[in-house]
Amino acid sequence: MERLEDKIKTFGKYGDTGKGGITRLCFTEPNLQARAEFCRRCEALGLSVKTDDMGNIYATKPGKEDLPAIAVGSHLDSVVRGGNFDGVLGVLTGLEALETMIVEGIETRHPMTVLVWTNEEGSRFRPAMMSSGVIAGKFDQATMLAVKDEEGIAFKDALEASGFKGDATNRFSTKGYSAFLELHIEQGPVLEAEGKDIGVVEGVLGMVNYEIKTRGQANHAGTTPMPLRKDALYAMVAVIQYLHDELDKLDPSLVYTTGEFSGGPNVHTVIPDNVRITIDARHRDPEVIRQVVKVIESLPAEIRGCPVTYREQWARNTIDFKPDMVGIVEESTKTLGYPYKRMYSGAGHDAQYIADLVPATMIFVPSDTGFSHCEEEHTSLEQCWKGANVILHSLLALDQK
Amino acid sequence: MERLEDKIKTFGKYGDTGKGGITRLCFTEPNLQARAEFCRRCEALGLSVKTDDMGNIYATKPGKEDLPAIAVGSHLDSVVRGGNFDGVLGVLTGLEALETMIVEGIETRHPMTVLVWTNEEGSRFRPAMMSSGVIAGKFDQATMLAVKDEEGIAFKDALEASGFKGDATNRFSTKGYSAFLELHIEQGPVLEAEGKDIGVVEGVLGMVNYEIKTRGQANHAGTTPMPLRKDALYAMVAVIQYLHDELDKLDPSLVYTTGEFSGGPNVHTVIPDNVRITIDARHRDPEVIRQVVKVIESLPAEIRGCPVTYREQWARNTIDFKPDMVGIVEESTKTLGYPYKRMYSGAGHDAQYIADLVPATMIFVPSDTGFSHCEEEHTSLEQCWKGANVILHSLLALDQK
Numbered sequence: 024m025e026r027l028e029d030k031i032k033t034f035g036k037y038g039d040t041g042k043g044g045i046t047r048l049c050f051t052e053p054n055l056q057a058r059a060e061f062c063r064r065c066e067a068l069g070l071s072v073k074t075d076d077m078g079n080i081y082a083t084k085p086g087k088e089d090l091p092a093i094a095v096g097s098h099l100d101s102v103v104r105g106g107n108f109d110g111v112l113g114v115l116t117g118l119e120a121l122e123t124m125i126v127e128g129i130e131t132r133h134p135m136t137v138l139v140w141t142n143e144e145g146s147r148f149r150p151a152m153m154s155s156g157v158i159a160g161k162f163d164q165a166t167m168l169a170v171k172d173e174e175g176i177a178f179k180d181a182l183e184a185s186g187f188k189g190d191a192t193n194r195f196s197t198k199g200y201s202a203f204l205e206l207h208i209e210q211g212p213v214l215e216a217e218g219k220d221i222g223v224v225e226g227v228l229g230m231v232n233y234e235i236k237t238r239g240q241a242n243h244a245g246t247t248p249m250p251l252r253k254d255a256l257y258a259m260v261a262v263i264q265y266l267h268d269e270l271d272k273l274d275p276s277l278v279y280t281t282g283e284f285s286g287g288p289n290v291h292t293v294i295p296d297n298v299r300i301t302i303d304a305r306h307r308d309p310e311v312i313r314q315v316v317k318v319i320e321s322l323p324a325e326i327r328g329c330p331v332t333y334r335e336q337w338a339r340n341t342i343d344f345k346p347d348m349v350g351i352v353e354e355s356t357k358t359l360g361y362p363y364k365r366m367y368s369g370a371g372h373d374a375q376y377i378a379d380l381v382p383a384t385m386i387f388v389p390s391d392t393g394f395s396h397c398e399e400e401h402t403s404l405e406q407c408w409k410g411a412n413v414i415l416h417s418l419l420a421l422d423q424k
Numbered sequence: 425m426e427r428l429e430d431k432i433k434t435f436g437k438y439g440d441t442g443k444g445g446i447t448r449l450c451f452t453e454p455n456l457q458a459r460a461e462f463c464r465r466c467e468a469l470g471l472s473v474k475t476d477d478m479g480n481i482y483a484t485k486p487g488k489e490d491l492p493a494i495a496v497g498s499h500l501d502s503v504v505r506g507g508n509f510d511g512v513l514g515v516l517t518g519l520e521a522l523e524t525m526i527v528e529g530i531e532t533r534h535p536m537t538v539l540v541w542t543n544e545e546g547s548r549f550r551p552a553m554m555s556s557g558v559i560a561g562k563f564d565q566a567t568m569l570a571v572k573d574e575e576g577i578a579f580k581d582a583l584e585a586s587g588f589k590g591d592a593t594n595r596f597s598t599k600g601y602s603a604f605l606e607l608h609i610e611q612g613p614v615l616e617a618e619g620k621d622i623g624v625v626e627g628v629l630g631m632v633n634y635e636i637k638t639r640g641q642a643n644h645a646g647t648t649p650m651p652l653r654k655d656a657l658y659a660m661v662a663v664i665q666y667l668h669d670e671l672d673k674l675d676p677s678l679v680y681t682t683g684e685f686s687g688g689p690n691v692h693t694v695i696p697d698n699v700r701i702t703i704d705a706r707h708r709d710p711e712v713i714r715q716v717v718k719v720i721e722s723l724p725a726e727i728r729g730c731p732v733t734y735r736e737q738w739a740r741n742t743i744d745f746k747p748d749m750v751g752i753v754e755e756s757t758k759t760l761g762y763p764y765k766r767m768y769s770g771a772g773h774d775a776q777y778i779a780d781l782v783p784a785t786m787i788f789v790p791s792d793t794g795f796s797h798c799e800e801e802h803t804s805l806e807q808c809w810k811g812a813n814v815i816l817h818s819l820l821a822l823d824q825k
Contacts, residue, residue, distance in 0.1 A: 211647025228646060232692060242794050244681035244704045245629060245770025246612025249672075251794075256682055260664045267658065271650075280645035281657055282692040284685075284699075291633060291683040291702040292771075293797070298685075301692040303645045369646025370693075393643050393652070396694070 024408045026122070030115040031407065033060065034099075035107040044398025047101040048147035050078075050181040057099045058187060061114065061139060068125055070137070074189030077154040077164075078182050080139040081193060084121050086422075088132045091201040093421050095120065095414055096138030098373065102146045106400020108407075112388070113206040114139055116411035123415055131422045133201065140373045141187075148178045155373035158195050159380055195380065202348065202421050203383040205374040206410050208402055212393030214364060220409050221363035222387025223353045227375040228278075228305040228367050229312050229341035233319050235262060237329045241288055241296035255286060256295040258329035262322060266302060269318040274311045278369060279304035307341050307367050341367075342375045348384040355416035361409050386413050425809045427523070431516040432808065434461065435500075436508040445799025448502040449548040451479075451582040458500045459588060462515065462540060469526055471538070475590030478555040478565075479583050481540040482594060485522050487823075489533045492602040494822050496521065496815055497539030499774065503547045507801020509808075513789070514607040515540055517812035524816055532823045534602065541774045542588075549579045556774035559596050560781055596781065603749065603822050604784040606775040607811050609803055613794030615765060621810050622764035623788025624754045628776040629679075629706040629768050630713050630742035634720050636663060638730045642689055642697035656687060657696040659730035663723060667703060670719040675712045679770060680705035708742050708768050742768075743776045749785040756817035762810050787814050 037060065038045035038053030047053045058080065062072050065082035072082045083092060097113025117137040124131065145151030148170045156162040168179035182188050195203075214222050239255030263281055270279050279302060286298035304315040322331050349365070356363045368375075368385060377383045388410040391401040438461065439446035439454030448454045459481065463473050466483035473483045484493060498514025518538040525532065546552030549571045557563040569580035583589050596604075615623050640656030664682055671680050680703060687699035705716040723732050750766070757764045769776075769786060778784045789811040792802040 209647060210644045211649075212643065212652055213647070213649065216652065230646065241798070242613070243611045243771060243796055244683055245631065245679060245706045245772075246610060246614070246796075247679065247770075247794055248612075248614065248677070249679060251613055251617065254681075256685055257664065257668065260661045263658065263661045264665065276649070278646060278648065278650060280655075280693070280695055282645055282694050282696065283690055284657055284687065284696065285690065286685065289684055289686065291704050292681070293683050294681055295683065295685065303692050305646045369648075370644055371646075393648055395644055395647075397642070 024404060027115065027119050027408055027411055028404050030119065031107060034111050034115065038101065040104055040398060042398050044104050044106050044400065045101050046103050046105065047099065048103070049100040049142040050185045051147070054100050055185055058139065061099065064118065065137065068122055070121065073193045074187050075193040076189060076191040077157050078141040078185060078187040079154050079158070079195070080187065081136050083134050083136040084125065086131050086134040090133045091199055092134035092136045093202045093418055094136040094138045094195065094200050095204040095418060096140065097205050097207060098140045098143035100142055100144050102144050102396050104398055105396055106398060108208045108400050108402050109210065109395055110143055112208060112402065112407060116206045116407065116414050119411040120415040120418055131419070133422050135418060138195070143373055147172045152371060152373050152376060155376040159376035161376055195377065197380050200381050202381055203374060203377045204386065204414060204417055205372055206386040206388065206414055207372055208390045208395060208400070209387040210370050210390055210395035212390070213366065214387060214389035215391060215393065217364055218362060219364045220361045220389065220406055221356045221413055223349060223356060223363050223365045224344065224368050224385035224387055225349050225365055226307065226341060226343040226367050227371060228307055228369050229309055229339055230303060230305040231312055231316060231338040232301060232303045232336045233333050234299060234301050234336050235331065235333045236297065236299045237262060237326065237331050239294060239296045239329045242294045244292040244294060247294060252294055253328040254294050255298045255329050258327040258331065259298040259300060261326045262331060263300065265322065266318065270315060273314050274306060274308070277304065277306045277311055277315065279315065301336070305369050309340060342378055344378055344384040345382045348382045351420045352384055352386055352413065352417050355413050355420055359412055359416060361413070386410055425805060428516065428520050428809055428812055429805050431520065432508060435512050435516060439502065441505055441799060443799050445505050445507050445801065446502050447504050447506065448500065449504070450501040450543040451586045452548070455501050456586055459540065462500065465519065466538065469523055471522065474594045475588050476594040477590060477592040478558050479542040479586060479588040480555050480559070480596070481588065482537050484535050484537040485526065487532050487535040491534045492600055493535035493537045494603045494819055495537040495539045495596065495601050496605040496819060497541065498606050498608060499541045499544035501543055501545050503545050503797050505799055506797055507799060509609045509801050509803050510611070510796055511544055513609060513803065513808060517607045517808065517815050520812040521816040521819055534823050536819060539596070544774055548573045553772060553774050553777060556777040560777035562777055596778065598781050601782050603782055604775060604778045605787065605815060605818055606773055607787040607789065607815055608773055609791045609796060609801070610788040611771050611791050611796035613791070614767065615788060615790035616792060616794065618765060619763060620765045621762045621790065621807055622757045622814055624750060624757060624764050624766045625745065625769050625786035625788055626750050626766055627708065627742055627744040627768050628772060629708055629770050630710055630740055631704060631706040632713055632717060632739040633702060633704045633737045634734050635700060635702050635737050636732065636734045637698065637700045638663060638727065638732050640695060640697045640730045643695045645693040645695060648695060653695055654729040655695050656699045656730050659728040659732065660699040660701060662727045663732060664701065666723065667719065671716060674715050675707060675709070678705065678707045678712055678716070680716065702737070706770050710741060743779055745779055745785040746783045749783045752821045753785055753787055753814065753818050756814050756821055759817060760813055762814070787811055
């Protein structure tokens, strides 16, 4: 457990905000330091380190037989003022599992690879999960290479300057790999609330994201009688209430969020004339997602004198991990005697794209108070260690298949 | 009418945005150009021009008797991307009235003064109505002189650099003046809606302004079950609905506005954890304002799991103009045969402070569609001209008192 603690503490230095968190955007100096530290540690353990043409890092321990590798990993980049666990914990527990095999002299039939996916957060270069998406054929590589950050620097140039650009022949592929495991923090409060140490992840929830707007008329707060007003904020209040009223009638495991909200003119003496919100809804069952869309489509065209418009921004279908992969993680967890829960991931992860190429699944560890993408993000060392044990046992179980 | 049109068009050049409006913040170059043009025109008419220690300009036509002067005027500064009527029309119609007296050879018993109040909008140097407030003893002069704009320039320095700083002995005073009239655009839709050309202003509505906040908990949109959420935006939706439900039970002439609204983290995948709005409420009757405050104070301490807090930001009592002053304007309007309406001003104006020193009142002209503080602000030339006629007749009636 001390060895894992040392890893977590060491990586927490790269991009340390001084307030318990890190800022480690893709290919910035702190991210490059973390990548270099990862490579140093892997080489010290005798792993062979390669990168592909998206800068993804593969650190491999050889197997006894001529078989495809089994891979485990996550990402080393973070959001702005993020925490010490999102992504990096999946890399470090994977490394910990391989280190244990090496130290304990456990030989495997398959090669074992620890993987670092480039630019998972998409905080510097949009979209999120860019590199696993390119590898899985979800995104066009040329388009992704051309993506620029806020300062106008292209991903392509940042990649080349990083020193981590490798060869396309090194890419993750269905031929070279037979399975992928990703450990991640839950980023939600469910495991903690239910007293579980491990989440056995069955898949990633489907989602839709809509933008909704109301249009009113800006007028002076002191001189416009109430009946003559078109208040875009008061109209949006009715929209949000309507969404809650209708969506709460659907399946209770549906989650939906009005996360973005803005508008104008935003002056205390002026009636608001435009308000915009986003609504993000997630559920395992595509039928429930269809019902959500129906509710949005049933919004009145005009509320409280203000036109209401909506537009789908994006959507994804539910990804179900292969039952035998999920079963291997579940069995390993049971063998170790850890309290666990089968659950779906509400957030997106690299594993959802890689599941298109090879059998893949995920392991969740609890997030204290559900906090994530913030400096307060925390998972106890013991829970991290339990997660690493589940990885080790799952890798060894996969090796026997 | 052509003479007034020329005035309006000429002054519209100073700070012209090219989109039908002006930006003429206090003591910026366009504001200084407008002030200089005003002084040139006054001197050409033989008026004596003085300024006081706040940069207020007084252009006076002598009277036949040794009596205090009767003053008329408004302001020449604007908000950012404001219109061609707010403030400037009160100055130009005052000047037009005096010019008519001069051209027509109408002599008066009292001296007649056209007044330009400095920094009425408060867009560059807060607060609004700064200089009439200092003259009326509402604001401490030393504090006002120290007020800085966004670039750190003190009002004092901008005043000195303007060339318009005069002597404190030139100030508007109860001794030197016997009445003050201010013509202004309505900045609301009531006159237009009721087909009236003139608003006979009885006073300025009292108001309160509160800030209201809700505090939630930021969590991941995809991973936090609905029952475990503390959504500050959904809580604020209940707050706004509650305010409307309760305030709509009060007097129907009450106006209230939730004009400012903001919060965070404002990310589509994160539950909002803080939302802030302002509520501005105005009514003639202080009892109704007290009822509004009671409604705000009756907000539950916690709504939808989120603490709700409120704080008074500012308040003012209703100002009632003296009935005989209002009566003079009403009689003049009746004599001219213009359709008019007795009404209160929902917005604040210099006249409300000056009413503490001498009998004062206001004349409103219609705002097309109620638009104000925007480039679309408009009043027809005929309505402006009718306003100038009401001023002329009211000044002459005051002169006979």
